[in-house]
Amino acid sequence: MDFAFDSRTEELRERLHAFMEEYVYPAEAVAAEQRARLASPWDTPAVFGELKAEARRQGLWNLFFPGERYGAGLTNLQYAPLAEITGRSPHLAPMATNCAAPDTGNMELLAQFADEEQRKRWLEPLLDGEIRSAFAMTEPDVASSDATNFETRIERSAGGDEYVVTGRKWYISGAMNPDCKIFIVMGKTDPDGADPRRQQSMILVPRDTPGVEVRRAMTVYGYADHDHGGHAEVVFHGARVPAANLIGEEGSGFAIAQARLGPGRIHHCMRLIGMAERAIELMCERASGRTAFGRELASQGVVQNWIADARVTVEQLRLLVLKTAWLMDTVGNRGAHTEIQAIKIATPRAVVGILDQAVQLHGAGGVSQDFPLAELWAAARTLRLADGPDEVHQRSLAHRELRKHAGRA
Template identity: 55%
Template sequence: MDFEYSAKTRELQARLQKFMDDHVYPNEGTYKKQLQANTEAGKRWSPIPIIEELKLKARPAGLWNLFLPVDSARHSGYEGAGLTNQEYAPLAEIMGRVPWSSEVFNCSAPDTGNMETLARYGSEEIKAKWLKPLLEGEIRSAFAMTEPEVASSDATNIQTRIERDGDHYVVNGHKWWISGAPDPRCKVYITMGKTDPDAPRHSQQSMIVIPADAPGIRIVRPLDVFGYDDAPHGHAEMYFENVRVPAGNILLGEGRGFEIAQGRLGPGRIHHCMRLIGLAERALELMCKRSLERVAFGKPVAQQTVTQERIAEARCKIDMARLLTLKAAWMMDIAGNKVARTEIAMIKVVAPNMACQVIDWAIQAHGGGGVSGAFPLAQAYAHARTLRFADGPDEVHRNAIAKWELGKYGSFGKSAPAPVTRGA
């Protein structure tokens, strides 16, 4: 294994870091003010002007669709940066330091996963209608999988029905935690549901592309996380009620939903984990600066042994998580998602737990300010905590890892499938 970044990656890292230094970090306050202004004007779900302004700078700077891998670029007819998972990972880390910044580069979830899905599995008509405007940044999208009535940690539980009716499918279901659905720019949903409840367990589900303006779609409410609703993107609870969709909108064909999900979730988990590592790095940076400034019991908080221990532990945990994530990305690149399944599951346990712990220590070093809106840490913690559920809860990934480990010493666990769970 060689985790030395390629010359191409190093050059993109430098350009991306400069863009962050010149345009993103100086505008964090602007973003906050504009979000507040939208809220006061009753337009909480409207796009934030500074993000739209920065998009116009990022694209000509060659920092657009950086996530788009070689195979998806080939299928889509568009050029991304053409990076491997290992090459894109450190770029995702840089973007992760400011949670909203990935949208500036058209690299934010769930659009990235949806674009890869449409590029790999969509018809030419679907690509022209939905993939092209997504890659251009003209619209946004959502991925509708999780349901409130069932434990979506086991995706075979999904109850949404996708039933054939002549030249159409009719979709009925109740979904929630649908990232991006409240955003007025969301124009399409990739939706998972059952086409054949009597088929073998992993052949019951399918994925279908549903226009957001199709009659019968009803958004009930935005959902909040520890009091944050993440406007203007956010998550929603929604219903599909007798929604009619052309039969050609089914992806790959009936019963292939799990196959598509496996192709979609692997890269997405790399992206999530590396963004979390960037968020944890930012928290550690803030922790160090704040502890050097504050004085308690006659000396800076940074000189308190407990603070030094936490800083040291944070440094170790972040670097370990990064190396494990890079290993997973490397294995996906050279051997594929199936071979890398253990590493993918491991990073989904390690990275969110690491980020929660590091951010928590940073909050503690900030005192009461840490849980206020004066610093970005409280919202960062809320974001990191949700990712112990997104793309599958810790428990599901731990169970899979244990079964595969036991499978080395006997028949138990050898055939255990990779987790297919809620995706963002």
């Protein structure tokens, strides 16, 4: 078996590592300083524009897009180690390279399911990094891991030329950023339909549509996630949009969501491995420069065990993620369904554990703003819920395993 990266991937890895060292890591402190002086904490610090311009100049732009029409033309297997590198600074590097969620998933969705007019109006400025977008799916009043529960309604107007969107969403990532100009909203067009998976549709709702209220920012373990654009509660008070804003056809929302979430899940796992690598690096630095009870922390057996176990875990996760990426490239997302669920279950859970030990090793510093560990922990822990909680994926994965062995007992 050949585990080597191809020449293009290696070349991009080298360039991306250099970009991170020279521009991204130094910009972490700069972004925090600039944000403190902004009129609104949701405005974008100037350093983000500088990073994006430099990334584009170096050809490190839209790396996530598999097709050459819109992106770099990389396969999932080629992109995986690049996303891992950007995951080392998850609040800056993905935005700098235009590879940040939820825009990545939204761009893929628009490329696959939108019509040409919708692509021209919304996909092209997203590809150019001129605007941001949000995916309005999760709702506060129902268990949103089951899409058949959604209460948001997308109703055809009496004249038939508009849709009326009514409902309440929350944890809509990126929506607090004023550059977020478009919401992709999932709701029910046929709430009483016989097939519960054909009741939902998706529609494009511009932010400035009358009746759209970005009500408040939602924190994640107390973090506002300013660099990411925050997470908002959004209420649609009978917002009217043209019927042409419907994506695909009525009843296709569930299928579109599944197509969008598969690549999104592996992208999260790729970046999580980068978070874990940075945690290991910080653990080693801390252990080698800190003394307790007359001994360097690096000489303590428990610390050595943490570092060794973290390395083993990361290597295991990386191999599973790369296998999943390879399957997605060769047999498609549906053929890689089991592996996508497996990495979505395993990766956030394991990385949370590594980050937790890194926090413990740093003591009070680990929970402070002086190190990135606490914020990385919050981001990783949240991914055990985002794109479907662990238990939903475990249930589906178990059903697949049980079907394989049905009738043998």
